C-alpha cells in the first residue's frame with residue numbers, strides 16, 4: 001500500500017496533486033520517468049509522470065487531471081488513504097544536456113510532466129524559456145512552479161483571459177524568430193505537440209516530445225503503447241516516453257488514444273463518479 | 276501377473292462446448308474420487324516405467340498412482356511434491372501426450388493412463404480438503420536469496436530454498452504473483468485461485484513476495500547484493516511480444532496476445548465494467564499463430580462475444596505446436612482454422628480500426644532448421660479475411676529491461692541469458708537463471724525443472740561456497 005501524505009486540489013478540483021509514500025521509487029527516480037498506479041483491486045493501471053520526488057522523505061509527487069473513471073477514482077483518495085499498487089520508476093529518464101537556449105512548451109497536464117524536466121534543464125545551466133498554455137486562466141496549473149523552474153515564463157490562453165490570447169505556437173514562433181534556440185521540449189495534448197514539431201522543423205530546431213499512449217504493464221511486455229517514430233515501431237514505456245518530435249506519427253497516436261472511447265464513457269457513467 | 280479386468284480410460288466430465296464457449300469457468304470438471312481410483316487401477320505398475328522417462332522432472336508416476344488406487348491421497352500428493360511443487364497446475368497444463376502419457380505402455384494398445392488427470396485429482400483433493408500440514412523445514416541458515424520473477428520457475432526456487440532453511444524474497448514486476456500462470460493462461464483453463472493458493476502456501480512456508488518490484492528499475496541486481504542477498508535467481512520469462520512487421524500492425528483492434536490476455540486475465544477485463552480495464556470485444560476475430568497462446572486467445576475471444584473466431588497459421592495441421600487437448604477444445608467450441616496462410620497486411624478504416632487481413636496461401640517445401648517443412652508462398656494467392664479484432668500470437672522473446680540493466684550477465688545471440696544447463700549458473704557471480712529467459716518460450720514443467728536444478732546449485736553455493 002502506498003499512502004498519500006499530502007494532497008492539493010488545483011484549478012477548482014480538476015487537477016490534483018498527491019504526495020505519496022514510495023521510498024524505493026523515490027530513491028531511483030530521474031526526471032522524465034513515470035509510475036503506474038492502481039487504486040484498488042478492480043482498478044486499471046494508470047501511468048502518471050512523477051512531477052517531483054523527495055528521496056530523503058521517501059515520497060513521490062504526481063499531478064493528474066481528472067479526465068475519466070480512474071482519475072476520478074483517484075480524486076476520492078484523501079490524505080491517509082492509499083493506492084493499492086504503484087510501480088516504477090518506468091521509462092527512460094530525460095536526456096539532460098547543457099546546450100544553451102532551450103524552450104519548454106507545455107499544455108494542459110503536460111505542464112506537470114514538463115515541470116521537473118524544465119527545472120533540471122535550468123539547473124544544469126541552460127537558459128530556459130517556458131511557454132505554457134491553457135484554455136482559460138482558471139484551469140492554468142502550476143504557474144508559480146514553472147516560473148521558478150525557468151528563466152522566463154510566457155503564458156497563453158485560448159480565450160485571452162490571461163497572458164497572450166492565442167496558442168503556444170504563436171509565442172513559440174516569436175521566440176524562434178529571434179534565433180539561437182538549440183532545443184525545444186514540448187509536452188501536452190497530441191495536437192499541440194504535432195504543431196510545435198511542425199513549426200520547429202521549419203526552423204530546424206531539435207525537438208523532444210513526451211508521448212502518452214495507452215499503457216498496460218509499462219515494462220515492455222504487451223506492446224499496447226506502441227508508437228511509430230521515424231517509420232519504426234517503438235514501445236513508449238521503455239523506448240520513451242520521450243522521442244524526437246520530428247519523427248513521431250501523431251495522427252496514429254491520436255487514433256490509438258481513442259481506442260476505448262465508448263468503454264471509457266460507460267465506465268465513468270456506471271461508476272457514478274463525476275469529472 | 277494376474278490378468279486384470281480391462282477398465283476403460285475414465286472420461287473427465289467437461290462443460291458442454293456451447294455452454295462453456297460463453298463463460299470463463301473451467302472447462303474440464305475433474306475426476307470424481309471413484310473415477311480416479313478406477314483410473315489408477317489401470318496402471319500396470321511397470322518395473323521400468325516409460326512414463327517417468329517422459330516426465331521432465333521425473334515424478335514417480337507409478338508410485339503416486341498406486342497410492343491413489345489405495346486411496347492414500349495425502350501420501351500420493353507428498354510423493355508428487357518430491358519432484359513437482361505445482362501439481363495442480365501441471366496436471367492441467369502439461370503437454371502430457373508428448374510427455375508421460377505419450378510413453379505409457381497401456382497407451383501402446385489403447386488409451387494411456389490419464390496421468391495428468393490423476394495428478395490434478397490428488398492435487399485438488401489436497402488443496403480443497405487436505406490436511407494443510409506444512410512439509411518439514413530445515414533450521415534457518417541465515418542466508419538470503421532473492422528470486423526475480425514469480426512464474427513457475429521462480430516459485431519452484433522459492434519453495435525449494437525456503438524448505439532448505441534459507442530466507443527467500445520474491446520480486447515480481449506485476450501487481451500479482453504467478454507469471455504466465457496468472458497473466459497469460461485463462462481462467463477457463465487454469466483457475467487463478469489455484470495459483471494464488473500455491474503462492475499463499477509458499478508464504479505460509481515463510482517466503483516473502485514483493486509485488487510491484489521491477490528489477491532493473493525499482494532495484495538492480497547489484498543493489499540486491501548490497502542489501503545483503505547472498506544469491507539471486509532470475510526467472511523473468513520471455514515476455515517480449517513479437518509482431519509480424521507487416522503494414523497496418525498499429526491499427527486499433529490489433530493486439531499482441533500478451534496484451535489481449537493480460538487485459539482479460541490479469542486485469543479481469545472480461546468483467547468490465549465491474550473491473551475498470553476495458554478490452555475490445557470483437558465479433559469477427561482472427562488469431563495469428565497456433566501455439567497454446569493462440570488457442571487461449573481464440574477461445575477467450577469466443578467468451579468475449581465473438582461470432583467468428585479463426586486461427587490463421589502459416590504451417591499445416593501437423594505442425595500445430597499447441598497441447599492436443601487445447602486444439603481439440605478449441606475446435607469443439609467452434610474455432611475455425613486456416614492452415615498454410617500467412618498474413619501480409621492489415622487493412623483499416625478512417626478511424627484507424629482494423630477491418631481485415633490480407634493473407635497469402637502457402638505450400639509446404641523442404642524441411643527447415645527445425646526439421647519441419649518450410650511453408651513457401653504461392654504467388655498471386657492473396658485473399659482478404661474480414662475482422663474487427665486481430666491477435667498476434669506468433670511467439671515472444673526476451674525482455675531486455677533487466678538484462679540491459681545488469682552488468683556482467685552474458686547473453687546468447689538471441690539475448691536470452693546464458694546459464695549452465697547442469698546448475699543454472701550464469702556468468703555473473705552469485706546469479707542463477709532458468710525458465711523461459713534461458714530457453715526461450717517453453718513449458719511450465721521445464722521452467723520448474725530448471726528452477727529445481729538451480730535451487731540445488733544455490734543451496735550448494737550457500738552451504739559450501741561454490
Ligand SMILES: Cc1cc2nc3c(=O)[nH]c(=O)nc-3n(C[C@H](O)[C@H](O)[C@H](O)COP(=O)(O)OP(=O)(O)OC[C@H]3O[C@@H](n4cnc5c(N)ncnc54)[C@H](O)[C@@H]3O)c2cc1C
Pocket residue numbers: 034045046047048049050063064065066067068069070071072109112113211212213214215216241256257258264265
Ligand atoms: C507516460 C505517461 C505519463 C503520463 N503522465 C500524466 C500526468 O503526469 N498527468 C496526467 O494528468 N496525465 C498523465 N498521463 C495521461 C493519463 O495516464 C491518462 O489521463 C489517464 O490514464 C486517464 O485515465 P482515466 O480512466 O481517468 O480516463 P479514461 O476515461 O480512461 O481516458 C481518458 C483519456 O486518457 C487516455 N487513457 C486511458 N487509459 C490510459 C492508460 N492506461 N494509459 C494512458 N492513457 C490512457 C485515453 O486515451 C483517453 O483519451 C500520462 C500518460 C502516459 C502514458
Ligand SMILES: Cc1cc2nc3c(=O)[nH]c(=O)nc-3n(C[C@H](O)[C@H](O)[C@H](O)COP(=O)(O)OP(=O)(O)OC[C@H]3O[C@@H](n4cnc5c(N)ncnc54)[C@H](O)[C@@H]3O)c2cc1C
Pocket residue numbers: 368369370423424425426427428429446447448449452453454455456459460488489490491510511512513514536567568571598674676677709710711712716717718719720722
Ligand atoms: C498464454 C500462454 C499459454 C501457455 N500455455 C501453456 C501450457 O498449456 N502448458 C505449458 O506447459 N506451458 C504453457 N505456456 C508456457 C509457460 O507458461 C511458460 O513456459 C512458463 O510460464 C515459463 O515460466 P517462467 O517462470 O520462466 O516465466 P513466466 O511464467 O513468464 O514468469 C516470469 C515472471 O517474471 C516477471 N518479471 C519479468 N521481468 C521482471 C523484472 N524485471 N523484475 C521482476 N519481475 C519480472 C513477470 O512479470 C512474470 O511474472 C503458456 C504460455 C502462455 C503465454
Ligand code: SF4
Pocket residue numbers: 329330331332333334336359365366369371374375376390391394720
Ligand atoms: S509433471 Fe507433467 S509430465 Fe510429469 S507426470 Fe505430471 S503431467 Fe506428466
Ligand code: FES
Pocket residue numbers: 214215216217218219220221222223224225226235236237238
Ligand atoms: S505498456 Fe505494455 S509494452 Fe508498453
